[in-house]
Each structure stands twice: as C-alpha cells, then as structure tokens.
Amino acid sequence: MGVRISACQLAVPPGTEDNSQLAARIGKTADWILLSTGVEHRRIADHDDDPIELAAKVAQQVIEEVGPPDLLIYAGAIPRQTLPDSSAHVLGRLGLSGVPGFSVNAACLSFAVAVRSACAVLESDPAVNRVLICCAEFASRGRNFTQPESAALLGDGAAAAILESCDGECGLKHWSMQTFPEGADLTEVRGGGLRHPFTEPSGTEHLFEMDGPALLRFTVPRMRRFLNSFLKDAGLSPQDIDLIVPHQPSGRALEVLELFGFPNSRVVNIIRDYGNCVAASLPMALATAMQEGRINRGDLILLTGTAAGVSLAAGVFQW
C-alpha cells in the first residue's frame, strides 16, 4: 500500500504589494528589500477578507480534481479564531457535514507534519482513503513595520493538497524532525493566547517578532547536521533527490541549501513572487512545481524546511 499526492494547488489574494509600495512604511528602499529578503512583491489580503474563504476556495479546487475527502487536516500556524479550530470552518464553507476535521500546527512546517500524519493514517486505517490538507495564512495582518526584515518577508497565501491510498511504491519513504526549543524566542507572535490574556488590550505582542540574523546563525549549522544525518539514514545522497520543495523563509535561507549539496536548479523557489507565507509556503511551492511539470512519477521529492520552534523537518516522498 502506497500513498500519493493526487493534487496540490495554491490560491492567493488578488492584491499585490510591490517593494516600492512597502519601502516607505519600513524606512528602507525597494532595492534593500529585494536584496535583503529576496522578495519582489507579495500578495496582501484585504482587511475584510476571511482566510477560511481562501482556504475553502483552494480546497474546493483539489476536491474537484480528485474527489471528496474522508478527513480534513487544517495545517496552519495562525488560525482564523481561537475556538473551534479552523478545520470546522473550512468544512462548513465546503458544505461538508460529517467529514472529520482537526488542525495540526508546527508553525511553518505544519504542511510537512500533516503529510506525515496523513500518510500514517492512510497506511494504518483502511476506512480512510483520501485526506485533504489545507491552510490559508494572512501573515500580513501580523506585520511589525518597525522590523523591516520580517515585515518585508511576510505575505499572504493558501494551498491545498489531497493524499490518497494507492497501489505501488509511492509514498513517504523517510521522515525526520527535530525541535530545538532553545531557539523558540527567535521567531514569535507572543499574543493571541493565554500568555497575554484575552481581555488585556492588544499591542505589539500580537505582531511577528523575528531576529533574522540570529535565526540564520542558529539554524544553518543545525540544518546542515540534520540533513546530513537524514540523508545518511535514508541511504541517499543530495544527488539522488530529484527536486527539493522547501519552506520559503527568505531568499538567503533558500540559497543556503546549495551549501548542503542541493543545486539551485533543483530547489523550488517562489520567494520572489509571494514572500514567506508561513505554513502555506511549502504547499504553495509544491503546487507551483506540479503546475510547471517539474515532478514526474518515481521522482524522489524532498519536503523540508525550518520553522519557529525552532523545528527542522525532512521527508522524502517517492512520487
């Protein structure tokens, strides 16, 4: 019994913000933004847009391509509201009643973790044959304009994928994840939970806080060791990987993958057009690669990335 990713699509809000529009708000030039972040423009949702609508829209697209799911996993970092979890709202918008839903949150690695959970469920429960994973992130609502780097990096987007049981060799062949909580304060949204009680007035604690240079220093050596050991355990070398589909933290973080032995030509890079869309970035990159015909049957696809936590994850999916 194998598992295949039958469909993956992305959806973004129509509004585009280019660097010249953003530059003055963060006290930088458009050139500085492109050079520092790798982002040329990003999509920004309107104030009244509901992330659930965008998530349901892209979910509907993959359902039309493949068929209705037996289970929905919402794999996002920032929910629409605290309770209930976003899976119920997406199911409601899709008009699906009775299909189970829950949420998985591993910050920017939520999609990768959901793929792993979905594969485990598809392999172990014969009653589940089709799992829908989706999310929409409107990270622009948490931009802190006094922090130029993170404010310039973040963008809005959504993606959905359907995983199905199938015959054959396809599926998640190797998986590994590590969390290094000593880096937990390098990327935060400190509000929105119990730490700052709901009834206290909101301030900057509800905005993204990121120490980009410290995060890169923290992450790069750990990611190098992690990926080396992951590939060794899997009996693979970087050359065996046909395509790397990473989270899109920043232009610089994507360039670093070359140092680990993955040539740029095999790394899906959508940072220039969309920025860092938090948990939506990885499936948006996968959707882009599929749309561009960059994935063929039998290919070994590396889903990988880093996330607030700090977590590192890698999964080799045989297509």
Place this chain on the structure above:
Amino acid sequence: MGVRISACQLAVPPGTEDNSQLAARIGKTADWILLSTGVEHRRIADHDDDPIELAAKVAQQVIEEVGPPDLLIYAGAIPRQTLPDSSAHVLGRLGLSGVPGFSVNAACLSFAVAVRSACAVLESDPAVNRVLICCAEFASRGRNFTQPESAALLGDGAAAAILESCDGECGLKHWSMQTFPEGADLTEVRGGGLRHPFTEPSGTEHLFEMDGPALLRFTVPRMRRFLNSFLKDAGLSPQDIDLIVPHQPSGRALEVLELFGFPNSRVVNIIRDYGNCVAASLPMALATAMQEGRINRGDLILLTGTAAGVSLAAGVFQW
C-alpha cells in the same frame, strides 16, 4: 505490534474556587450552579501562572514514570501564544533539545485525536517508540461572566500521557470521528486569530461563547446515531465496554451517556471536582481512572466525547 498507554497523570493549579465564591459574579446561587452544571468547585490558575509550566510539570511526571519521548504532541485547544506552537515551549521547559514537537487541535477532542495520530505513527514508523501527549488549559481566563452556564462550567487543568509500542493485542482497535460544521457557532472563542486582527482592541470576542441548551439539542441525537453506528461497525455492544472515559462537557452531557446504554457506574465522571477543562478533561478523566485502579489489562476502554466544531469522536482502546 501493539500500542499501550504506559502512563497518564493530571496536574491542576492549587487555587480552588467553589460555587459560593462564583455565584455572585454570575448572578446565580451556588445551588443553581451545581444543579445546572454538575460542578461543585473548579481549579483556577493565578493571573501570572504559565500554562506551559503546568503542562511541563505533568509531562515530567509521566517521563519519570516511563522514560523520555521520541515525539511530543501538544494536544490543546488554547495555546500559550500564537507562534511558535506550544510543543516547543513544553520541550524547552523539559530541557529536551532535538526531540520533535508539534500541536494537534480538535478543541475538546484534541487528546483523542492525538492518541489516534500517535498510534498511527507508532504503528507505521519503527523509529518512534514513545510518544508524549500533553496539554494545559487555563479556560478560566476566557470566562464570560455574563454567560452564567459556561462561566460556571469552565475550569483549569493539565494532563500528560505516554504511548509506547509494545507486543501483544493492546492498542486502538476502532476509531471514528465526525465534524458537523453547521454547529460551529454554538461554542466559540471568536478572538485570538485573524478574524479579529491582532492589533484591534480586545473585547468580549476573546471570551468563551456557548449556547448550552442549543448545543445539547444539536449534539445528543447526532451522538446517539454516531455511537450506535460506531459500535455496530466495531462489532461491539455497550455492554462490551469496560469503562467509558469521556470528555467532561457538563454534568448533563455525561448523564446522557446512560441513554446510549452506558451505565453511570462505568462512566468516568470528574466534572464535580474540576468542571470542563476543555482539551485537558479527557486525559484528566483517564488519569483519574488509572489512579483509582479502574482499568485492567485487556479491558476495552472507550475514549469519546464532543467538541466545538461540532465534532464527535470515539475510539476503543484495548488496554
């Protein structure tokens, strides 16, 4: 290959609030509270208490009983903060670096869903032998004192469990879940996410909203059909279940289980002492049952309940 629940413990804040202390704040009598909700007293965390500390404390207890985990799943409805997810903070507090962590959220059914995910991972990944599931809920911080019923029901608590691979027949034998999003607005915390942007002043949208009578009317007939069909598919009758470990939504919701064929004597009921502790209630009930020696090897244990969403779930765990 089986899976066993090697340990499950609970922890609660020391502060107890009895009905006479609460009565005036919600404009009711202590008797009304007990009669309407089944709660006699509940634990209330201090304003400065950190839910992560309580979650880590009880997690440490089960680790000392069994050993360190290969994976931590934080299974709560309300996080300490928006980003990163709470698993990283618990890992940090436990001093565990390199152990992977992520969060699962299915509102009050988060623990049940995490058990199901953990079992699937333990069965499918030989590199994972021990999964720690934990959460702490400080629901008292979201009490809306203009809504007497929900304000009287909610309490604070935490629980942790460790699941391990093992030889033998034990494990999750049957599992089912359904979500009915047409009831999603019957229990809500509308703030704390993208719906009410972080930078807008907080109001009552950050408090629990629950329409108790409507929720009971919505849930009871669906739960009856769901449990009937679940047991039928599993080839079981209510008499085959040795112990029912349910979420603790309210005294009345627990009494309803008798109408479904489960005698009160076999239903773990801790609502009187702790109230509804959201996602912590189900594992707190399991911890209580284990502590009281109510579970024996080979027993069939029904983990079940309802959650905001509205979701229903049931899992038969052979001990």
